[in-house]
Amino acid sequence: MSENGLTAARHKMRDAGIAEQAIDVFSHYYRALDNGATCLIPEDSIEPLTRIDSIEDVEIDEAGAREALSRTVLIKLNGGLGTSMGMDRTKSLLPVREGKSFLDLLVDQVMAARRIYDVTLPLIFMNSFRTRRDTLAALAAHPGIGVDGLPLDFLQNREPKLRADDLTPVTWAADPDLEWCPPGHGDIYTALTASGVLDALLESGYKYAMTSNSDNLGAAPSARVAGWFAASGAPYAPELCRRTPADVKGGHLAVRKSDGRIILRETAQTPADEMHFFTDQYRHPFFHTNNLWFDLEVLRDTLAERRGILGLPLIKNAKTVDPADASSVPVIQLETAMGTAVEAFEGATAIEVPRSRFLPVKTTNDLLLLRSDVYEVDDAGLLQMVPERACTVNLDPRYYKKIRDFEARFPHGVPSVRQAKSLTVEGDWTFGADVVAIGDARVGEAGSPGEVASGTRL
Structure with missing residues (x-):
């Protein structure tokens, strides 16, 4: 030592x-x-937790x-x-x-x-x-x-x-x-x-x-x-x-075979050649x-x-x-x-x-969704999702990853995404007011840097 x-x-x-x-x-x-x-937990040392x-x-x-x-x-x-x-x-x-x-x-x-x-x-x-x-x-x-x-x-x-x-x-x-x-x-x-x-x-x-x-x-x-x-x-x-x-990268519970204890296994605790087990959402x-x-x-x-x-x-x-x-x-x-x-x-x-x-904000993609009209806040301060499913947001990390850059590109607030399945933004775009995304909305690289005009329907 x-x-x-x-x-x-x-x-x-x-x-x-x-x-x-x-x-x-x-x-x-x-x-x-x-x-x-070592913090590694091999797949053959555990049983999946499948019923709770x-x-x-x-x-x-x-x-x-x-x-x-x-x-x-x-x-x-x-x-x-x-x-x-x-x-x-x-x-x-x-x-x-x-x-x-x-x-x-x-x-x-x-x-x-x-x-x-x-x-x-x-x-x-x-x-x-x-x-x-x-x-x-x-x-x-x-x-x-x-x-x-x-x-x-x-x-x-x-x-x-x-x-x-x-x-x-x-x-x-x-x-x-x-x-x-x-x-x-x-x-x-x-x-x-x-x-x-x-x-x-x-x-x-x-x-x-x-x-x-x-x-x-x-x-x-x-x-x-x-x-x-x-x-x-x-x-x-x-x-x-x-x-x-x-969610395949998120940690999961399992039962350790040696003593029957429930344990938590994270990505960092999984052998590299066994990640296919870790990411199997059915297993x-x-x-x-x-x-x-x-x-x-x-x-x-x-x-x-x-x-x-x-x-x-x-x-x-x-x-x-x-x-x-x-x-x-x-x-x-x-x-x-x-x-x-x-x-x-x-x-x-x-x-x-x-x-x-489970509504964590780890990226500006999550932040856009949380700020959007997908959610409403009720009298108890709880976020209630309005559509049946939330929109999937993918913002170009070159221009939107940092909060300062994100705020600068949405000076009038984030777009409406209540009617969208996904919103993908590639390139450097500044959004005007009252932009509405519908279905699988996408803003491509061509024309960037540029502006998405106020009132645009994507």
Whole structure:
């Protein structure tokens, strides 16, 4: 083992004020990496998970559902900056509907659920050291969202990036902040505990947590899912959606043959020569939404039994210390995914939910759709899809990938796509007002750069 590297990393984390529990978890994964741990899950080691209950079919007692929601906290993962879309600030503050950001709409959903079900329903964000200030400033515009005795957020831990050549903490004088990275959203369990938020929630009488990404407006508070989870008695359960050809890269659950545990397998955990199994929507018919439910008491007890280490599968992420400079020092980031905790809890289960609970925005294609007339926002802050199926959007990444370029090319708002099956844009086009896409609409490369005139029907 590279004891010098681990010792240096532990000292660096301690000097930065990182919680001792987080340092211990980092040390666990450092040793696993140094011992040659692999995160691969071969197909012959698992059985596909092909049958689960659907939330639309199970019977839920209304009073029980309200009671379960009254003991639930909503936790939103909010550590991302949207760098893949060219953003340099908190992604959840990006405007998505009528000037309202993800955060604004999340608050609307929570406040509506509180009114409808007469529950407190705390909303708590897991921020990173890069998103905390902006998020708390934005929440100040919603003074009624806080719950007495509970914080509005807790901070995701951070850890040193490691030099790929010798596993020592990298130094980068040009920007010391780049010497650090988040440990993946699997850190939520450690951060909840080390921050004291888990104890505060339990002391306040909360028993269940529902966790999801802040850019997924479909993952709204649900008394029905809360009631199902409480009645199931399960310690942990993710929401799954049925796969389509567009979802073949998403992680899926399976049953590990060696011990019968349900596990999560992601693309990075699949041997390269077995990707045809991974992408087979009939062999693995459900994908993981990253909407998770877990029992706070069981989490506390399990972490205590395991001395703070759940032992989630390691994800080894090879990058450069400056992500924008491919010639900078190669580094390794040690990460875990929160969904892999499904294997840490005996009796974990899963539930199938409608596609409406999975509306993430990872690209400007997704953003156009979310801003379009395909969706309407109801009184509960929920996005309701108007047509039977959403339009497939494909914007030329050369001109629309970055949010600044996207905004510049839709100065009057995005086109109407309610009547469209698909919208494909090739080349550099700026759209006028009231453009309507119908059927399989396409704007080709010829004539680019140019303008799509106001009122055009594609």
